[in-house]
Amino acid sequence: MRALLSALPCLLLTALTALTALSACGGADHTASDRETGGTLIVVVPAEPSTLFPPLASNTHELAVVSVLFDRLAEIGDDLETYGDRGFRPRLAASWTWATDSLSVAFRLDSAAQWHDGAPVRAEDVRYTFAVYTADSVGAEARSNLGNIDSVTVRDSLTAVYWFKRRMPQQFFDAVYHTYILPSHLLDTIPMERLARADVARQPVGTGRFRFARWDPGARIEVIADTANSRGRAILDRVVWSFVSDLGAATIKLFAGDADFFEMIRSQDLPQVTQSPTLRSVDNRSLQYNFLGFNLRARGDASRPHPIFGETAVRRALHMAVDRETLVRNVFDSLGLVALGPAPRALIPDTSAFNQIPYDLAGARALLDSIGWMDRNADGIRDRDGMPLAFDLLAPGSSEARKSYAINLQEQLRAIGVRATPLLLDINAYVTRVEAHDFDAYSGGWQTDPGLQGLRQTWRSTGSSNYGSYASPVFDALLDSATSTFDREASRGYWSRAFQQIVSDAPAIWLYEQRTPVVVHRRVNTAPLRADGWYHGLADWSIAPTARIDRDRIGLGSAR
Amino acid sequence: MLSRLAESVVVVFFAATIAFILLQLAPGDQATALGETVSPEVRAAYRERLGLDQPVPTQYLRWMSAIAQGDFGWSSGQQRPVAALLRDAIPNTLLLMGSALVLSLSCGVVLGAWQGAHANTRRDTAISSALLLLYSIPEFLLALLLLLLFAFTLRWFPSGGITDDLHRFLSPPQQWLDRVKHLALPLLSLSVVTIAIFARYQRAAMRDAMTQPFIQTARAKGLSEAQVRRHARRAAVLPVITVTGLLFPSLLGGAVVVEQIFAWPGMGWVLMRGIGSRDTAVVAAAVIVGSAMTALGALLAEIAREVVDPRVRHT
Numbered sequence: 001m002r003a004l005l006s007a008l009p010c011l012l013l014t015a016l017t018a019l020t021a022l023s024a025c026g027g028a029d030h031t032a033s034d035r036e037t038g039g040t041l042i043v044v045v046p047a048e049p050s051t052l053f054p055p056l057a058s059n060t061h062e063l064a065v066v067s068v069l070f071d072r073l074a075e076i077g078d079d080l081e082t083y084g085d086r087g088f089r090p091r092l093a094a095s096w097t098w099a100t101d102s103l104s105v106a107f108r109l110d111s112a113a114q115w116h117d118g119a120p121v122r123a124e125d126v127r128y129t130f131a132v133y134t135a136d137s138v139g140a141e142a143r144s145n146l147g148n149i150d151s152v153t154v155r156d157s158l159t160a161v162y163w164f165k166r167r168m169p170q171q172f173f174d175a176v177y178h179t180y181i182l183p184s185h186l187l188d189t190i191p192m193e194r195l196a197r198a199d200v201a202r203q204p205v206g207t208g209r210f211r212f213a214r215w216d217p218g219a220r221i222e223v224i225a226d227t228a229n230s231r232g233r234a235i236l237d238r239v240v241w242s243f244v245s246d247l248g249a250a251t252i253k254l255f256a257g258d259a260d261f262f263e264m265i266r267s268q269d270l271p272q273v274t275q276s277p278t279l280r281s282v283d284n285r286s287l288q289y290n291f292l293g294f295n296l297r298a299r300g301d302a303s304r305p306h307p308i309f310g311e312t313a314v315r316r317a318l319h320m321a322v323d324r325e326t327l328v329r330n331v332f333d334s335l336g337l338v339a340l341g342p343a344p345r346a347l348i349p350d351t352s353a354f355n356q357i358p359y360d361l362a363g364a365r366a367l368l369d370s371i372g373w374m375d376r377n378a379d380g381i382r383d384r385d386g387m388p389l390a391f392d393l394l395a396p397g398s399s400e401a402r403k404s405y406a407i408n409l410q411e412q413l414r415a416i417g418v419r420a421t422p423l424l425l426d427i428n429a430y431v432t433r434v435e436a437h438d439f440d441a442y443s444g445g446w447q448t449d450p451g452l453q454g455l456r457q458t459w460r461s462t463g464s465s466n467y468g469s470y471a472s473p474v475f476d477a478l479l480d481s482a483t484s485t486f487d488r489e490a491s492r493g494y495w496s497r498a499f500q501q502i503v504s505d506a507p508a509i510w511l512y513e514q515r516t517p518v519v520v521h522r523r524v525n526t527a528p529l530r531a532d533g534w535y536h537g538l539a540d541w542s543i544a545p546t547a548r549i550d551r552d553r554i555g556l557g558s559a560r
Numbered sequence: 561m562l563s564r565l566a567e568s569v570v571v572v573f574f575a576a577t578i579a580f581i582l583l584q585l586a587p588g589d590q591a592t593a594l595g596e597t598v599s600p601e602v603r604a605a606y607r608e609r610l611g612l613d614q615p616v617p618t619q620y621l622r623w624m625s626a627i628a629q630g631d632f633g634w635s636s637g638q639q640r641p642v643a644a645l646l647r648d649a650i651p652n653t654l655l656l657m658g659s660a661l662v663l664s665l666s667c668g669v670v671l672g673a674w675q676g677a678h679a680n681t682r683r684d685t686a687i688s689s690a691l692l693l694l695y696s697i698p699e700f701l702l703a704l705l706l707l708l709l710f711a712f713t714l715r716w717f718p719s720g721g722i723t724d725d726l727h728r729f730l731s732p733p734q735q736w737l738d739r740v741k742h743l744a745l746p747l748l749s750l751s752v753v754t755i756a757i758f759a760r761y762q763r764a765a766m767r768d769a770m771t772q773p774f775i776q777t778a779r780a781k782g783l784s785e786a787q788v789r790r791h792a793r794r795a796a797v798l799p800v801i802t803v804t805g806l807l808f809p810s811l812l813g814g815a816v817v818v819e820q821i822f823a824w825p826g827m828g829w830v831l832m833r834g835i836g837s838r839d840t841a842v843v844a845a846a847v848i849v850g851s852a853m854t855a856l857g858a859l860l861a862e863i864a865r866e867v868v869d870p871r872v873r874h875t
Contacts (some may be wrong), residue, residue: 029638040726042725048638048833049687050637050638050639051639053639056639058598059595085672122670129719136605137609139602139605139609141598141599144599144601144602157726182582195640196639197634201639202639216642217644217645217825217827218648218649218652218722218829218830219721219722219723219725219825220721220725222725239601240725240726242823243823243825244719244720244721244823245823245833246820246821246823248704248707248821249704249707249719249720249821249822252707252708252711252712252719253711253719256711256712256715256718256719257711257715257727258719258724260716280766384652396596403608425587426587426588426802427593427595428586428587428588428589428593428838429587429588429597430594430596431588431592431596432587432588432592433587434596434602435603435800441732444596445596445597446597447597464599464600464601465599465600480811498650549856551726554726554729558727560585
């Protein structure tokens, strides 16, 4: 709301400008002529999507295309608020009505909405979508997020009703965020287990403001503005996702002017972007955080505590020995922030309500001394009961940032007499070992959805991705309370206490949140980039007619 | 001929089996390749769906029996039939490799023949040094240098892909030019080293041929130097044919690197993507196609030798 109020003067000014046909509102704001339809955007991506079937789309490149072709019932607001339905905007659903007991919500579909093949969108599509996303034979990743939804029924051709198992503050988010509505009239004759292999997985028919145009295997995917869309066509004529698997070659394609947008720019290339007359970088918040996770249980025998990390004092001492601010500056310069806990700060309700473990080398040494870890044989490494304070630190070799961190951590920990040995592994080997709990410490990272529900899976004692086996009944209880109470203030309190608990227990050293700027051609006016995916506002991106280049003037016309 | 074909089939079978075993020995599988943020439940369901939770011998037998029936299987990483992937990729690789072979052969043979006929002159020494330098540049480095110079700095050629992203909106002549421009840098990257190889072999063969008795006889009969060289060139072509057969695997290997850098959607690109996602069906199919192409190359070289040299035919 605060952001909305602060933006209000500019919004009013823009509206006035449009009404009077005078150009005014400067900077990044769009003038009326900027909003004229037309233009081509070429996005260079390092990987080709494997599918455009929404339930199976999982990586960024797949989700980017899927999100412009398909719609949700309602779209989350830019502040990514997941409590209740506040901030959600109508999308395929024109409106929704809660039952008095809040155990069901009826979505009234936009009667003008239609599929790209011209068929109208019906409530049956919504019911069918839920059936597909929850089917065993489909294997949708989002299925685990739909556990609180009992069923979806059709009240009439334009009304679909979601029935929940229990009232939860985030039940609306659960219902709308994880599913893109599918065209039942095209799919319901195909057995569920064959859907992934059906033609529609590669030639999707959706309801988005862009429609699918073509997929040249190994080369590109093209979408074009859907001129018949009830919400209005996309402003750009065309978006092409061009596949270049080599990052260096992708960067050259961008600098050579053959592409307009690149999400994975390397930090060493950013200075060149600032010098470029045609490119600019745009800050892109992302919902990820990275950490050094400790294995709290013994390797090979989960019934016993880890001989080093089973003890909270050791973990706290290691945390105190790591200068996280310096690490972030060394590795990312201004493109990183110190992580505050097991969530990106954009999702933490109150970042000032819990304390961090301070960087304190002397304190770290004293703490280790006090629990018996001392350098008895003067080899520079502390030991206790004949065991050196030494461990392996697993990191995926494919990540430059995590490699750098592993090496820097090795140096910082050596200062207090701890030997950390980085093991840089192929990503598959890394995942295999982490999942098997076959590690002492690992360099981990999580990309999260809006809301903090993901903490249940990653840090709750029963969480299947809690690879370090952190188990705190207090943290679990606070997490449960925070996610189940309808009292927002109480929820903030529970969250603060939960974060304090896990930060104090130090099952990990919270290392960094990376800012990942994207690079875009200066002629392209972008909508604000949402932290859960830069592509969500793509239909509102524009190119001013005066700034257009040859490829922007192709129009929607057919190929030769 | 039949026995050679049978040998080729055996070679291809063993190559595919070794590829399958190596992929099984490598850490991780298609499920781990989904990435580190995927939950263990999703991974387990994925394994069950693809049959990755079955014993390895069962997976091998199932896969091999499908191959025997001409079914290369389903690519879990690209969600397409492997046969469709091959259908898209093979023509692109053949275009690149075929062009590279033609360019390398023609340039290498002409250059090498000239050097052989003018051996130990200053020009020969200069060309030999230049070729040695080119021969020692790794293909990936050459490709990146070409990319940097001609695509980024000079902007004479596109940075990658087989056609422009808006190729279908170009006029037919522009489309033809677009294809040539996209082919130029990958072709050059792949050809430079093989030009050097062919030239060096051709030079040595030409030098040998020029010292043969039949050349002395030709000179004694009063033939012009140009006619003498023409005779020598025919004799010197045999080693080049042999080398052509042997170069097939390295051309394929080079194509893997070059296709990656220039986003050329051929077999190398498919193979690398398959390895990255532990896509056994794709990797095995790529190995089968690669080894079949190599075997075919060797076979064609053998036939060419027989055609050119009657002595080989009679032994």
